[in-house]
Amino acid sequence: MWNPLRARRERREAHLLEREAFRSARRLAREDVLVLGEDLAALALPADASHEVREHHRFALDGYEEASRMLDAADSVDEVDALDEVLQAARWELAAVRALEAGEPVPDRRGPCFFNPQHGPAVTTLEWTPPGGTARRVEVCRNDELRLETGADPAHRLVRVGDRHVPWWQAASASAGSFSRTRHSLDGHGPLVHAAIAEAHVRSGLGGASIVIHG
Template sequence: MVSHWKDQDPLFVQSGSPLTSDQQTEIRDALEGASSKIYAVALPPNTVTKSTIGSYMTQLNSAMEAARAPAATYAVLDGTRLYAASSALRADGLAARLSNLAVAANAGDVVAGMKDFTNRVDDAVRGRNSALDPDSQANPGAGGTAALIALGALVLVGGGGYFLYSSNRKKKRAIQEAKELAAVKQTVDEDVTKLGEEITALDADVTLSGAGGKHIDEWQTALDSYEKAKTQLSGVQRADQVREVTQTLEDGRYALAVVKAKVNDEPVPERRAPCFFNPQHGPSARDVRWAPPGGTARDVPACKMDAEAVERGFDPQMREVMVDGQRRPYYDAGPAYQPYAYGYYGGFGDIMTGMFIGTMMGSMLSGGFGMGGYGAGYAEGYADAGAGDFGGDAGGGWGDFGGGGDFGGGDFGGGDW
C-alpha cells in the first residue's frame, strides 16, 4: 500500500472493494488535485471494525513514517464506511470531524463524499473556517453557509475540559491495547501448550526407538524451543514481542517433525513454511490452491491433511481466535496478530503478501509494513480517526488510535453505492 502511494497514485484499491472503476477514477482525481497530502485505501466491507480501526491507523502511520513520508491525511473506505486520520491536522480529532461532516452532507454518494472530504482537509490545512461548514463541500464554488466554529476555537474551546477529554481517550487506547495484547498472548500460550503436549506424546516413541533415540539432535532442539518459548512469552509486554515467541515455536515444530520422521523411518521433511491454515500443524507438505470466502484464489502452504481437505472441497482445520466474543481466523483478527504471523512465516521469503491477500492482515502487509512494530502512535495530540457511512449503516466516530471514539454517528441513509 505504501509503495503504491509513493510510486503510483494516492488511491490504493484492494480486491473486493465495492468501488466501480469510474468511482475509483473520480476519487483518484480528487486526491491528486488536492493541495495537501491525502491518501486513501478502499477495502472490502468489514475488513476493519470499530475495535480494530485504531490499531490499523496506527500501523498505517508507522509504515508511512518508516518510509519517511511527509505529514498527511489518510482515508480508509471500508466498504461504505469512511474512517479518517491525520498527521497533518494539528487539532486533535479534526480529521474525524471532517469525515463525519462529509458523510452527513453527501449521503448515498461516495464520490461526492470523498471530494467533499478532500476539500475540507485542504481548507483545514489552510486554516479556513469553511472546513466545518455543514453543507456539502464537494463543489465548494457553488456556495454554502459560513462555518459555525472557527478552527482556532476548535483547538482552544473548553480549556481544561479539552485536555481531560484527550486524557480520557488515551486511557481508552491503553485499555484497548491491553485487551488486544492479552488476547494475542492467550493465542500464543495455546500454541506453546500444544507443542508441549505433542512433545510429551512423542517421548515414549523416542525412548522406544533405541539407544540412539534420545540423541537425535532435533529432539533436544524441540525440547529447548518449548522451554524457550515459555520463557519468552512470560516476558512479553508488547504485541510486537510475540514475533520472537512464534519464531521459536516454528523452530520447535520443525524439529519435532524431523524427530517424528526419524522415529518412524520416514524421509526427513523439507524446511517449509508452517501450514497457512493453522501453524500448530507444523511445516507444510505442499502448496494448495485456496480462496477465502468471496476472495481471490492463491497458493498457500498447507499440511497434508488440510491440503487434501481443500482439494476435496472441505474446509481446512483453521486456527481461530476470539475477537469481540466471536471466533475468527487468525488472519482476520486484527493488526495485533501481525507479529504472530511474522514469527511463523516471516523467515520464508516474501510469501506473506500473497498468502494473506484479501484478508485484514493482507491489507496491512501490502506495500511494505515489513517487520514494523505494533502500537506505535502519532506524536501526542496528532492522532485521530473518524467513521461515517455513505451507505445506510450507522456511523461511528474514532478519537485516537487503538481506543474508542466519542464522535457519535447515525443512519445517513441513501443506500449502498
C-alpha cells in the same frame, strides 16, 4: 485541516489497539506453547531411537522450554514475534522426529501452515479461495493438503471475536476497511502476530484507528 482533538483521539485509539494486539498475541502464544507441550508429552520415543532422532527431540524440548520462558517475560508484539520464531523451529524439530520415526526423510524447512501454525511446518504451496474471497497461494501442512484435496475445509486457526470464534483470516476480512490502511504495520511480523492484530481490530471496536506496531 489539522484538528488537535481528532489527532489526540486517534493517538489514544492507536495506543489502545496496540495494547489489545499485544494481549491477543500473548494469549495466542500461550495457546501455542501449551499445544507444543502436549504434542511433546504425547510423543514417546522407542528405546532404540537413533541418535539423530534423539537430537531432534532434544532441540524440540529446548525450544519448548525457551518459548515458555519468553512467554513469561513478553511485553510487546516484537517479543511475541521472537517467541513465535522459537515455536516454529521447535515444531520443525518435532516434525523431523516424526518423519524419521516413520522412515521418511527429514522435512524441508518451510514456513508454518497458513491455516494454523500449530500444525507445524508446511509441506507444499496450494491455491486456495476463502468463501466470498479471491484466490491466493498459501503454504499448508500435510493434513490440510489432504483436506483441501478431498473438498473438506482446512483446520483453521480460530480467534475470539465477541462471543464466538472465527478463522483468523475472517477476522482480518471483517476489519478490512481499517486493516487495509494499517497493512504496513504487519510487515516483518509472523503469523501469530498477524492473527492477533486481526483479532484486535475487531475486538477493540476501533476499526478507524491507524496503527504502527512499535513493539
